[in-house]
Amino acid sequence: MKKNLENKIEKILIKGNDAVVEAALRSGLNGFFGYPITPASEIIEGFAKAYYEDLERKKKGLKPKYPEFQVFLQMESEIASINAALGGAATGKRVLTASSSPGISLKQEGISYIAGCELPVAIIDVMRGGPGLGNIAPEQGDYFQTVKGGGHGDYRLITLAPNSVQELAEFTCEIFELADKYRNPAVLLYDGYLGQMKEGVIFPKVKAKNYDRSSWAADGNKKGREKHIITSIYIAPEDMEKHKLRLKRKYDLIEEKEVRFENYKSDDADIVIVAYGIVSRIAKDVVEKARKEGIKVGLLRPITLWPFPKKEISQIADNAKAILTVELNMLGQMNEDVLISANGKCPVEFYGRCGGVIPKEKEILEKILEINRKVK
C-alpha cells in the first residue's frame, strides 16, 4: 500500500532518452554538445528545450530551472561534438555528449584523446543496428567499440549498462560521478529499445560531489600558480610508458572497486544466463519460466561492462553446469569476456538475435532446454 502511494506521488512516466536528459540536468551539467542521430535525437532535443526554456525564464527575470546548465550547442559533426566535450572538460566543467552507434564511431578519435588526457567526459551511446548505416533498430553491437576501446592506443572506458528507465536516470548521474572520481571518460551504453521505452521513474535526489578540478584544469585562472597543460602527448618513450603505467594503475583500481552486477537466482542454478540491457529483462522472465519447468536457471547481469564482473562469472563457472550468453548481436561480443572469465571451467553457449530482432522468451527457453539436455 505504501508503495502504491509512492507511485501516485512521485513516479513520472517518462521515455528513456528523456529521463537521461532530466537526470543529467539534475546532476549539475554545465555543457551539452551533440549532433542529431536516430534513435538518440530526443536527447539533443531535450537539452535544447531545457536550455531555451531557461533562457526565457532568465529574460523574464525568473530563476532558471537549471542554473548550472550554461551551454547547449548543436555542433557541425559528431567529431566536433566530442571535441567540444573535450574542451569543456579540460576547463573543468561538467560536460556530456550523446549519440548512437555510427556517431560514436566518429567520436572514437576524440574519446582516445580524452582518455589520454584523463578528462572526465560523460558519453551516451544509444545503440542501433550496424555495421555501416545498418538500421535504427535496437542492437548491442557496440560492446567492442566501447568496452574494448574503439579508438587508437590502449585505454579503458568505464561503461554502465542500465536495463530500465529508472536505471537510465540513476546511471546518468553515476557516469558523471565516476568520470570525475577517476578523471576518465565514462559511457552510458544502452540499446534503442530502452531509449524509446517509457516507464515510471523516481528521479534520484542528486547531490553532486563538489569535485575540485582547479588543481589540474586549464581554466584560465593562472594567477598565482603554474600553467596547467592538458595533453596526451609524451614524446619520450620513457615518459609515455610512465604515463601509461599510471593509467594502468588507475584502471586496476577501477577494476578492484567499481564492478557492479545483478545476481538473480544464480547461486543454486545449473544453467546461468549472462545478459545485459533489455535482454536481461527478457532473461529474467525466462529464469522464472524455466524454474516452473523444473530447471534451475539463474541470471547474472553485468551492470558495469567495464570493469567486467570476471570474478563472479568465474565463480559461476565453478558451480554451474553451463552458461548461456544472450545478446543483441551476432558475434557474441560480450560472450568473449564471458568465455575468458569462465576460462573453460564450464561450457559457455551463445544465443544472439540481431538487426533489431528482440529474442522471444520462448526462443531463449528452448535454448535452455537444449542445453539442459546436453549437460544433464
Added chain:
Amino acid sequence: MSVKLIISGFGGQGVLLLGDIIAYSALKEGKNVTWVPSYGPESRGGTCNCQVICSEKSIGSPVVDEPDILIAFNLPSVDKFMKTVKKGGIMLYDSSLVKEKPKRDDIKIYGIPATEISDVANMVMLGAYIELTKNIKLETVVNLALPEKLKGGKEKFIPKNIKAIKKGIEYVLKNFNF
C-alpha cells in the same frame, strides 16, 4: 495481476497517445507500467503500434509477444496481431474501418465503430477499453491523464476528448451484454 496490451493502427490515429494515457493512468493508480512504441521491424508496413504492460508486480520483459488485449484500428493491425492474442484474451477493433468481422473463437472480439462515433476515435476506444476491462478508472483518465497529456495549448481539446470517451462507454453498455 499483469495486463499486456498491443495497440495498433495507422500513424495519426492516436495509437501512441492512447497507449500513453493507459500507461499513465495505470501508473497513477499505483501500478508498474512499461510503454514501448513500435520500433524496429514492427514499424514497417504502414502500421504504428505500441506495447503496454500494466502490472501489480515489477515488470520483467517489456516486450509483448502475446498480448492479453489487442486494440486494432485498421485491417493490417487485425491481420498482424489478432493471431498473437493470448487464448481467452480480448480484441477491440474499429468496426467503421474494418468492415468484415474478424473471427477467432478462443478470444472475445468487440467491434466499436469508433471513427463513426467521433473524429477522436482513439478516445472512443479508450472509453470502450475502460468499460470492457475495468483496468483503469475513468476518473484517473479525466482528472490526471488528460490534463497531463494535453498541455501547452492543447487544453481546449480536453472536453471533446472526455465526450468521446463517454460515448465509447455508452456504446459498450448499449451493445454488449455481460
Added chain:
Amino acid sequence: MKKKNLEYILKSPKVEAFQNKTHYCPGCGHGILHKLLGDAMDELGIKDITIFIDSVGCSVFAYNYFDCDHIQVPHGRAPAVATAVKRLRPDKIVITYQGDGDLAAIGTAEIIHAANRGENITIIFVNNAIYGMTGGQLAPTTLIKQKSTTTPRGRFATEFGYPLKICEMLNTLKAPAYLERVALYDPLHIKKAKEAVKKALRMQIKGKGFSLVEVLSHCPTNWKMTPEESMKFVKEKMEKYYPLKIFRDREFKK
C-alpha cells in the same frame, strides 16, 4: 621607419608570456610568430586568463613556450574545442594556433563552422604551404608547381586542385569580425604581423567575435632552401597568390 622596425625585432623587451628556446628548425617562421604573439599577450596583459589550444603540427609543443593554460587537441579540431572553452569560460581569452594541414585540410569543417557561428575566439593560422611536422608533404595551400614529398614533380591543379585561400573563403561568411593575411619575411612585415595578432586579440577582448590572422610563414627545411631563400619565396611567390590584406575589420562597427 625601417630602423624602428628593426629595433622592434632586435631590442624588444623580454617577453613574459613567451618562455624557453624553441625546438623549431633554424630559420623557421614559428619562432618569430611565437615571439610576437607572446609580446601581444604581454602588452594586453592576458596571459593569466588565456587558454591556448595547441593543435597537431610543428606547433604542437607551443605549450612549452607560452606561459598560460593549454589544451592540446586532436588534428584539426581546435576550433570545436575552442568553441566549448569560450562558451563555458566566456571571461577567458581563447587562442588556437593552427597550421595549414590542421586548419585547411583535416579541420576544414571545424574552422568554417566556428567562423560561421562567429565564435568570439582568435585563430592564428600559419600558412607555410607544406606539412612541416610529417616531413614536407603536400598541403592544401601548396602552390602550383611547388614540390613536396608527395608531389615530387610539383603540384598540378589537374590532380590536386588549386591552393586553398582560407581568408578569401571565410570572407564569404557573414559572421567573422576580423580577417587579415600577413607575412614574416622582413622587419616591416613582422611588425605588421604583430599589430594584426594584437588586434585579433583585442577584438576578442572587446567581444567582437571571430578573428583570424593568416600568417604566411617560411619553412626552409621542407622547402629545401636557406632561410634567406625561403623568405624570398614567400615574398615573390606566395604573396602573389595569397595577397596580404585586411579582408574584414569590424573593430569599430557596432
